[in-house]
Each structure stands twice: as structure tokens, then as C-alpha cells.
Amino acid sequence: MSALAIRNVHKRFGDTTVLEDINLEVDEGDFLILVGPSGCGKSTLLNMLAGLEPLTEGEILLNGQRINDRSPRDRNIAMVFQFYALYPNMSVRRNIRFGLQMRKVPRAQQAEIVRNVARILQIEPLLDRKPAQLSGGQRQRVAIGRALARDPALFLFDEPLSNLDAKLRVEMRTEIKLLHQRLGTAMVYVTHDQIEAMTLGNRIAVMNEGRIQQLGSPQDIYDNPVNRYVAGFIGSPAMNFIPCDLVGENGALSLSLSGAGGPAHLPLPEALRARLGAQNKTRVVLGVRPEHVTPAGPSHDSAVDCTVRVVEPTGPDTYVFTQVNEVEVIARCTPGQAPAPEETLALNFDLSRAVFFDPDSDARLA
Template sequence: MATLDINRVRKAYGKMEVLKEINISIEDGEFLVLLGPSGCGKSTLLNIIAGLEEITDGEVLIGNRVVNDMAPKDRDIAMVFQSYALYPTMTVRENIEFGMKIRGIPAAERAKATQQAAEMLQMEGLLDRKPSQLSGGQRQRVAMGRAIVRHPDLFLFDEPLSNLDAKLRVDMRTEIKRLHQRLGSTIVYVTHDQIEAMTLATKVAVMKGGVVQHFGPPQEVYDRPANVYVARFVGSPAMNIIPGRLLASDGAPSVAFDTPSGEAVLHGISLSAEAARHYAGREVLIGIRPEHCARDPQGAVPVGVDVVEPTGPDTLIVFSAGGTEVVARLDPHATEVGQQDRFAVKTEKVVLFDPETEVRID
């Protein structure tokens, strides 16, 4: 187990810059998720940490050791790939033991480590099978077992659940969470799935275009996204971004936006006095999470319901506001299409963004 520090890291292929001044630090035992769409640079960053890609500029430190020029085998890491990367002619036991065998670890010690990993991952009955006899989830367990027996300073996971169906992804997510809790290991995990990021991470780095857009605890990323991109990328349904304006006021800040059914005014917005003075009377982007809306006859937001989408435990309501489509997450059977209604909003949860820079206003 070890700390990880990524300082001013850049990666370029000729004139094409893939990573731009990446700065991330995590403590021993933390679970870092690199989150973003395809092409954002997250896998390239993981490969740089692993030593599979050369760095253009900056430093990578694992446990306070600069590893820029260190070979992958000397970095004391273990990597779990999306494709499992198992040897098809070997049994599960042989796959798990293979790395230890190459390093000259005695047979008895190999057997003990393999048995412990199998018990931890609940695959004792699979040790004598070949990979072709296993399901996708079982193969991923074997790949994790092979990593565990190395007792590395750092575990690296490269989209390990992408090839699994929805139910298996949920099951394996739980296994990885349980593994982290048992081992207390330092993990870096790459994914494009924001649910995986929210459920697994102690820290999330949301990436776009080779730049970290927001780095912090998952709840902070969800509640106080650094910009509009993060607000829309994290959350399902995404945060509503509604064009509106900050009202000039001597009291607590208020915002207003238009709906086809009339003007909505939200009072008691959380905002610093300096920001309130600077943006008073100006246009802003109003960020509201779908679950922070509730049906209320006395609510501040008049709406005409355009679409109702029942999901079972709740219902998604779609209506227009500020010239854009807005989604509210309500109790089941809350309302009907075409109905004129009023919604209340948890104003203490509202986030404001600058309409030009799209950066959060504090």
C-alpha cells in the first residue's frame, strides 16, 4: 500500500496533447476513480502510472518514490484488465500462482496465498477449472485473485466491469468494494460509469479532453460540481441546467427563471455575499438535481407536465423551464401528462454557474 502523487503530468504524441498538467494526490488506502468518456485521457493516465506509457513532462510518485524511469515490474503494482488476460491452457489455480512462480516463491507459500485469495473472492470451488469453463464474473474474480496474491503497493483497474452484463456489474462492484475494505489497499480505477465512481471511490477525478475538471470526494462532485460539464456528466438523470437571473436583493440571494406557466422565483440560494453583489441582476445558469424537486401546491415553480416516465420506485416528470427541458424525480403516480402543477425546490441544494465560463459560482 502506498500514497500516489501525480504532479504536473503531461502526455503528448507529437503536437497532440493527450494529458494537460494533471495534478492528483491520494493517501495510503484511498480508492481513486478516474471518470470520463472515451478519449478523455483516463486510460492513458493509468498506463503512465503503470509504466506502460512514457511521460512527456511531470512526475509520478508511488509511496514517495519517483517512478518516471522505473520499469513496470519494479513499481510494485498489480493491474486488472478489462479483458481478464488469463492463460487459457492453465487452471484457475495455475493462473493465480503463475506470477509468484516466476518470482521464485516456494510452492507452499504459493498454495497458501492462492487459497486465501480464493476464499476472499468466494471461488474455492473454481481452482481446478480452466478459464473457458467460467462465466465473465468468475474470470474477473480470477484476474483480481492474481493481483491480490502479489500484495502490491498499488492496484490498478482498467474498466474491469465493462464486459459484464448489468447484474454482474452490480455484483462485481460489491466484490471490489468488499475487497478494498478488507485489504485497505490503494486503488486507481478507470471507468466511464458514474455509478461505479459514486459507489466505489473515496476520491473522483472527472476528466475531459485531458484535463481534470473536478477532483474530490464523490459526494462533493455530485452536490457541488466544479462546472456545467461535471454537473451534467455525474448523475442520472443529469443535473438540470436552467438559464435564469440572480435578483438584486438586500437579503438572501434569489434567482428567477421563466416557465410557460409563469415566472418561478427561488429564495434563499446559498451564495457568498461577494458573488451575490457581483452577479446581482445578471444572467446565471441554475443547477437543480431532479430529486431536489417535489410536488407542492404552494411551490414556487409553476409547470405544465409534458412527459411522465414511471420507473417503479419513483416517477420522472419532464417539463419546460428557461427555454430548456427539465426533469424532476417524484414519488410514483405523482402527476399526469398535461396537468398544470406546482413544484417546490430545495433551494439550499441549488448550484449556480457563470453562463460564459460555465464554472460554479460560490
């Protein structure tokens, strides 16, 4: 039995549809990430799970029990908000304990729960401080501790790291992942940050305009996006999209790519030739990630000569910005391979790792 089942859920505000036909199942121990741009409906879905927003249609089941009409306090779900939502006049200890008091948990048990939570989150020295005396990361730990004290059947996280600086976000990401590994409780986590999505969850639901575009493991979504939207949203730097022609040469298909040195025809791998040839397309969009566009070796049969426009060193990698078929393309190279702006660089495209999209519908072709 799934820990959480979302079946045929719709949400409308008047004539505006915010969520349409959402179907998801979260197994015990799953860490599901809801990722998408602002306004795609992911936070609305989380609020519906928590009982803060009613459904228009559909049902939500927690451990097999329908919870649509239950109040938030009766759902056995704990939520961690973006803005901490701590009581400023209470100490850390009282913030964690407050929900236990409301549920009439015996005082001795409250104290034991607070001690265990503080130990897990390593906030024992902070128990007698007020929220104003804490850093952003410490406040978020306390917010997580308050949720943890409930020992819920499901944790919900609504962009909990968005107010932290970059270094602290990385640290808290690790903390949350370690917490999930220790507890093994199902979690649903909302973010618009695709790096958080890739690093935290074991399953990702990519959302756009109130619909789930793709559901799968982080690596599967990264390697096998179902459409151009998913391909462009997941990955940093983003996937390159290059409109290009398919050219028949000697009974085989090649891609026509043009850089500073004029057009080059890159032969397609056999599997791709069969799939694209069967669809009778003459114009496609090539999708290839920056790590699969690299400087060509000294002896190369099929490479594209390009003029370097911008060079961005990041430490372990250097990204080179150029143009192919009159659109911007990002290539990755090592610092030792980095060219200078305005130099000509021969680029190799690893077409065995490429994907292809319909230029009209953006659907995946191969």
C-alpha cells in the same frame, strides 16, 4: 508519506496533448476513482502508472521512490484489465500462480497464496476450471485474484466491470469494495460510469480533455461542483441546467422561471442573494438536481406551473419530464404523486440546494 504521488505529469503524442499538468496524491488505504468520458486521458494515465506508457514530463513516486524508468514487473503494482487477460489454456489455479512462478516464489508458498486468494474471492470450486468454463463475473474474480496474489503496493483497475451485465456489475462493485475494505491497499480505478465512481471510491478525480477538473470526496463533488461540466457529469439523472434572469424586487433578487402558467419569480435565499448580487450578473444558469425539484404542496407561495411531457416510473421514484424557460427539466416525485402526461404540475425548486453558473464561462458563481 503518500502511497502514490503523481507530480506535474504531461503526456503528448506528437503535437497532441493527452494529459496536461496532472498532480495527484493517493494515501495508503485510499480508493481513488478516475472518472470522465472516453478520450479524456484516464486510461492513458493508468497505463503510465503501470509502466505500459512512458511519460513526456513529470514524475511518479511509489512509497517515495521514483518509478518513471522502472519496467512494469519492477513497480510492485498490480493491474486488472477490462478484458480479463487470462491465459485460456491454463486453469484458474495456474492463472493465479503464473506470476508467482515467474518471480521464483517457492512452490509451497505459491500453493498457500493461491489458497488464500481463492478463499478471499470465494472461487475455491473454480480452481481446476479453464477460463472458457467460467462466467464473466467469475473470470473477473480470477483476474482480480491474479493481481491479489502479487500482494502489491498499489492496485490499478481499468474499467473492469464494463463487459458485465447490469446485475453482475452491481454485484462485482460490492465485491471490489469489500476487497478494498479487507486489504486496505491503495487502489486507483478508472471508469466512465459515474455511478461506479460515486459508490466505490472515497475520492474522485473528475477528468476532461486531459485535465483534472475537480478532486474530492464523492459527496463533496456531488454537492459542490466547481463548474458546469462536473455538475453535469456526476449524478443520475443529470443536474438540470436552466438559463434564467435575475430580477431585482423590493431591494432583493429573485429568479425568473417560466412554465405553462407564465413567469414566476422565485426569491433567492439570503446567502445566495449576497453572493450573486456581488457579481453584478443579470443572466445566470441555475443548476438544480432532480431530487430538489418536487411537486409543490397544496398551499405554495412560489412554484412554477409546468406541463408534464413524459413520466418515467423507476419503482421507488418517478421522474417527471417538463419544460422551464424552454429547456427540459426533470423533477422527482413519489409514485403516489405521479401525474399523467399533459397534466399541469406545480413544481417547487429548493434553491437552498441549487448552484449557479456563468452562462459564458460555465464557471461556478454560487
